[in-house]
Amino acid sequence: xxxxxxxxxxxxxxxxxHTAGAVRLGNLARLCWGRPVTEVxxxxxxxxxxxxxxxxxDRALLAGLLGLRPDDESLRESFRLASERGLRFRLHAExxxxxxxxxxxxxxxxxxxxxxxxxxxxxxxxxxxxxxVDGFQLRATGAFPTLVTFHRDEPGVIxxxxxxxxxxxxxxxxxxxxxxxxxxxxxxxxxxxxxxxGALLARLEAxxxxxxxxxxxxxxxxxx
Amino acid sequence: xxxxxxxxxxxxxxxxxxxxxxALEEEERGIPAxxxxxxxxxxxxxxEASVRGVxxxxxxxxxxxxxxxxxxxxxxxxxxLSGPFTAQASALALKVAxxxxxxxxxxxxxxxxxxxxxxxxxVAYRRxxxxxxxxxxxxxVVAGAVGSVVAERATLxxxxxxxxxxxxxAAAMAASALAVLRGGSPEDGVHAAALVLQSVLGLVCDPxxxxxxxxxxxxNGSLVGLAVLGADLALSGIRSLIPPDEVVDALGSVGRxxxxxxxxxxxxxxxxxxxxxxxxxxxxxxAPRLEG
Numbered sequence: 001x002x003x004x005x006x007x008x009x010x011x012x013x014x015x016x017x018h019t020a021g022a023v024r025l026g027n028l029a030r031l032c033w034g035r036p037v038t039e040v041x042x043x044x045x046x047x048x049x050x051x052x053x054x055x056x057x058d059r060a061l062l063a064g065l066l067g068l069r070p071d072d073e074s075l076r077e078s079f080r081l082a083s084e085r086g087l088r089f090r091l092h093a094e095x096x097x098x099x100x101x102x103x104x105x106x107x108x109x110x111x112x113x114x115x116x117x118x119x120x121x122x123x124x125x126x127x128x129x130x131x132x133v134d135g136f137q138l139r140a141t142g143a144f145p146t147l148v149t150f151h152r153d154e155p156g157v158i159x160x161x162x163x164x165x166x167x168x169x170x171x172x173x174x175x176x177x178x179x180x181x182x183x184x185x186x187x188x189x190x191x192x193x194x195x196x197x198g199a200l201l202a203r204l205e206a207x208x209x210x211x212x213x214x215x216x217x218x219x220x221x222x223x224x
Numbered sequence: 225x226x227x228x229x230x231x232x233x234x235x236x237x238x239x240x241x242x243x244x245x246x247a248l249e250e251e252e253r254g255i256p257a258x259x260x261x262x263x264x265x266x267x268x269x270x271x272e273a274s275v276r277g278v279x280x281x282x283x284x285x286x287x288x289x290x291x292x293x294x295x296x297x298x299x300x301x302x303x304x305l306s307g308p309f310t311a312q313a314s315a316l317a318l319k320v321a322x323x324x325x326x327x328x329x330x331x332x333x334x335x336x337x338x339x340x341x342x343x344x345x346x347v348a349y350r351r352x353x354x355x356x357x358x359x360x361x362x363x364x365v366v367a368g369a370v371g372s373v374v375a376e377r378a379t380l381x382x383x384x385x386x387x388x389x390x391x392x393x394a395a396a397m398a399a400s401a402l403a404v405l406r407g408g409s410p411e412d413g414v415h416a417a418a419l420v421l422q423s424v425l426g427l428v429c430d431p432x433x434x435x436x437x438x439x440x441x442x443x444n445g446s447l448v449g450l451a452v453l454g455a456d457l458a459l460s461g462i463r464s465l466i467p468p469d470e471v472v473d474a475l476g477s478v479g480r481x482x483x484x485x486x487x488x489x490x491x492x493x494x495x496x497x498x499x500x501x502x503x504x505x506x507x508x509x510x511a512p513r514l515e516g
Contacts, residue, residue: 001371001372001375001376002249002253002255002372003245003249003260003263003264003365003368003369003372004260004263004264004267004368006333006334006368006371006372006375006380006397007264007267007271007331007333007334007342007364007367007368007371008267008270008331008332008333009331009332010267010270010329010330010331010332011329011330011331011332011336012327012328012329012330013323013324013325013326013327013328013329013330013336013339013436014285014324014325014326014327014336014337014435014436014437015336015337015436016332016335016336019327019336020332020336044514049514050434051434052514053507053511053512054286054433054434054435054507054511055434055435055436056327059327071329073327073328073329075327076327090515091514091515092514092515092516093514093515093516094516124381124383125335125380125381126332
């Protein structure tokens, strides 16, 4: 581990997995939703459901949904901030067989009736993992700038996306492709050495007819 | 950093302990030494800020609060057996660890549960002995290297290795930092850590009610004393007969041998004493209920 990971992270206490990790998870879920959160149900599982109060996990998750960072002391006040910003939330406990012990299922609802379900877990030491978006199993940590594609499983999507990334000078650090079946829904998680800019993103969105949606996680840049 | 031996090998080529660490960090991660130093300088500021924050606005947890102030009053009124430096470092460690419980901003060093020990020792040292910023920075770099060796050969997670891997590792890091600040040799710095680690082998993680408060906060306050003595023992020329890397390996195997009940699950140790269990029941009754 790098020295600054040993002496760090800088965070609001008391727990790297139950507080700092929960803030990151809230942020990842918010980025998946992709617009300001107005209404959300949070289903806490395992140890998150059992010990959320003692570790401020509830306040930390909400802080992430509001876009706060793990070292922002105002995360203690996230319930008040949420009501000031008109964010309605409900906390639940749920049992889910085989779920990670520190995981949360978020269900977002937009004013236009759109919904999105996101499942993520806090893996320990503040690291997190996105595990499912709208029922689609995938794996993204947010530790790098990350591009997630939701597309139809057909030839050419992966080549089109990676060719544009190459043109944009963006190196791919890791790449995972998931599909529900041949020719069915698919997703690709690309961890990059830099984040795509707006112009590149617009070209990526239009690069192949099989592409349905793109998601960009900016990575820990700027986070201490 | 994979081993103390690799660090000491660089020192035998003529580098100081912090220089050897920076050279290895540059080789292993490709981050120039100047950049690592700059990042660690910011960490040093954050460590000091974690102390100032609780000094300006004292914190209380759900089970702890007031211990740091009590220790400070005792220090002001008398002459503590552990001496003014150690007692002050202990009071500051208690403060920061209490701040962590109260959701204040801290530096996990190496973890949130052990976040008081390193700032306690470094800030008390600065206030008592007025070292230069550069000297403090060198000490912090070495503390980070000790944590890195423990992380790579064993673990820094209480859930994997018990409290020996959290407060124990923090005390070892602080001991090395102190040995460097006192002008010790590279061997002194590395053995200070090893002498601390061999004294915490088997230390369990048994938080009452699952909170990072009892016994975590007081362990921060008391293991500061072990860090100071670990440094003094090594500076006197005493060596760990078991090589430091092997001590870390032993910590890892002891951690794996610990039953799950003693690794952050609150199912053993102080957490299940009659009083620990009663406190857990009381807090559970105060917690808001989640819809099922």
